[in-house]
Amino acid sequence: MIDILGSYYDWIKALHVIAVMAWMAGMLYLPRLYVYHADAAKGTELSETLKIMERRLLRFIINPAMIFAFVFGGLMLWVKWDYFMGEGWMHAKLTLVILMTAVHGLYARWRKQFERDENTRPAKFYRIWNEAPTVMMIAIVIFAIVEPF
Numbered sequence: 273m274i275d276i277l278g279s280y281y282d283w284i285k286a287l288h289v290i291a292v293m294a295w296m297a298g299m300l301y302l303p304r305l306y307v308y309h310a311d312a313a314k315g316t317e318l319s320e321t322l323k324i325m326e327r328r329l330l331r332f333i334i335n336p337a338m339i340f341a342f343v344f345g346g347l348m349l350w351v352k353w354d355y356f357m358g359e360g361w362m363h364a365k366l367t368l369v370i371l372m373t374a375v376h377g378l379y380a381r382w383r384k385q386f387e388r389d390e391n392t393r394p395a396k397f398y399r400i401w402n403e404a405p406t407v408m409m410i411a412i413v414i415f416a417i418v419e420p421f
């Protein structure tokens with residue numbers, strides 16, 4: 273099985289990077305919707321439209337993309353486990369990936385609060401949290417490609 277996966281390694285890596293791009297696109301866009309939603313009066317047409325956009329973005333793009341990023345990344349880890357577990361950059365990368373997944377979880381919880389009209393945080397709060405995945409994404413890509421340590 274590992275031999276077969278090894279012979280398709282570059283295809284798996286390409287699918288991994290495609291899934292990661294979709295995941296990051298959603299992680300950078302969703303908090304931007306929260307910035308506008310925090311300023312929209314509850315019960316208005318704008319607020320109800322943003323609820324639909326947030327739900328569909330999370331359920332049909334961000335969640336599946338994260339799952340595929342883990343599946344294809346996990347397959348590559350499995351193929352070269354001993355090598356990657358000896359690499360400092362992979363440890364640093366996976367630590368940031370765990371933090372990215374935690375931020376994903378926070379975004380999902382905040383979406384439910386908006387859906388129930390329970391948000392009390394200002395737009396500025398979401399503008400700051402919009403930067404978290406950006407900074408982590410930059411560091412992860414540098415670790416994955418430059419392999420600095």
Ligand code: HEM
Pocket residue numbers: 285288289292296341342344345346348349356369372408409412413416417
């Ligand atoms: C979700 C869990 C993840 C796992 C288990 C994972 C694991 C891996 C592994 C094992 C590789 C192959 C490295 C190699 O062959 O040199 C890889 C490549 C890569 N990963 Fe991930 N990764 C994950 C998430 C991410 C995220 C969130 C990003 C970006 C934000 C990312 C960006 C990349 C890039 C750009 C490459 C290609 C590096 C190259 O061409 O050498 N990965 N990943």
